[in-house]
Amino acid sequence: MNKLKVAVIGCGAISRLRHIPEYAANPNVEIVAFCDPNIERAKQYAETYKGRAYSDYETMLKQEHPDAVSVCTPNSLHARTAIAVAEAGAHVLVEKPIASTEAEALAMIDAARAKGVYLMVAQNQRMMPEHVRAKELVDSGRLGKVLTFRTSFGYSGPENWSVEGNGTWFYSKDKAIMGVTADLGVHKADLIRWLLNDEVSEVASFVGTIHKGGTDLDDNAICILRMKGGAMGSLAASWTYYGEADNSTVLYCENGVMKVGTHPEDQIILEMRDGTVERYRADDIATNAGQQSSGIIDAFIDSILTQTPPPIPGEEGLRSLKVVLAAFESQTSGKIVRMT
Incomplete structure (x- = not known):
């Protein structure tokens, strides 16, 4: 079975301590890209875990075509980043809170539904x-x-x-x-x-x-x-x-x-x-x-592999x-x- 190609957008503490090592430990995953406006952070993880470093997620999505992406950006960027990921055809795992407003969350849910990809929220x-x-x-x-x-x-x-x-x-x-x-x-x-x-x-x-x-x-x-x-x-x-x-x-x-x-x-x-x-x-x-x-990464990957809706979908993130x-x-x- 081919491994899922995964990218991480936002290389701060939550990525360093949870998303990146948990993806690396999952045998069904290949981390292909790390993206952060601070390119040195992305390069650090690319050197440690392989993959490529990017400072711009739109460029990364076009060049890497990942199967799934973790969105670990500041809150204000959750919606626009997650929507861009969904529109690129990748499944989305977004850190909490799902968004900053109800309208943003609904737009994220709609974007994922329109492209037939999963949207999961990391309410660990x-x-x-x-x-x-x-x-x-x-x-x-x-x-x-x-x-x-x-x-x-x-x-x-x-x-x-x-x-x-x-x-x-x-x-x-x-x-x-x-x-x-x-x-x-x-x-x-x-x-x-x-x-x-x-x-x-x-x-x-x-x-x-x-x-x-x-x-x-x-x-x-x-x-x-x-x-x-x-x-x-x-x-x-x-x-x-x-x-x-x-x-x-x-x-x-x-x-x-x-x-x-x-x-x-x-x-x-x-x-x-x-x-x-x-x-x-x-x-x-x-x-x-x-x-x-956290169990979040494994649940997200399992959802994709089994084509089963994620346990914490966007709708649940919106309710919280x-x-x-x-x-x-x-x-x-x-x-x-x-x-x-």
Whole structure:
């Protein structure tokens, strides 16, 4: 079987730590091109993993004709880049958030559909082993209905993650468009929708810049969500968790409590109403300091090879983006936003 020809557009931290090494580890993939406006970054990966370096993705698409492409650019470029990739006839894996606006996301979905290619969004929280196990437990019905929840994702800020350090594009409004709410909040919006098999119906939020200097992009968000099924809960996203990073979720259910990511060794703890406690161990939750395979790349490649729609299609990315956009709308209006 011929290997899929894959290209990576955007050679920053997420490509370096996840997309590129995970493609390289997949036996069905040949990485043919790396593209970044900073050509030296692209050349570095081309030398390490073979393939060719480009500074312009349109030239790359015309010359390489890849089968699939990862779009790992700043948020403002997601839509135009993904649409160009789809129109070139390649399958698209785009980093989260899918886009900066609902209109952009819809245009991406339409472009992929028109060309008969797949569009997948890298919402990797769904693929983490402890979250997969947690969903299995929720879906089993043992816990009964989820009544309330709290979910949080925070660390010390993108300057400690980005290859650009303090000059990271994450703090540039022109490039990032949105701050931590789109960076980390969208992950937890996606996770809670998926875990509960439910959609958000109402959002109330406080979103703002509390501590990060040199930017007017949001560095903290606290949101209250009501789900269509009736569950209510909180979602927190922060770039100012200066101690230990947090990526935890707690579900308070009819028959007990599920704690995910709250213990250093037991990734899932069930505290049942009958007094029994169950502990489950899976791979540690991936962090910036402790990288693990995201599962996203393998799922994307498997989708292409089996001609099966991807597990996190563009439509799912749009639904999670709309929660983020509602959070900003609530902050601006000072009102509860009802989702449509």
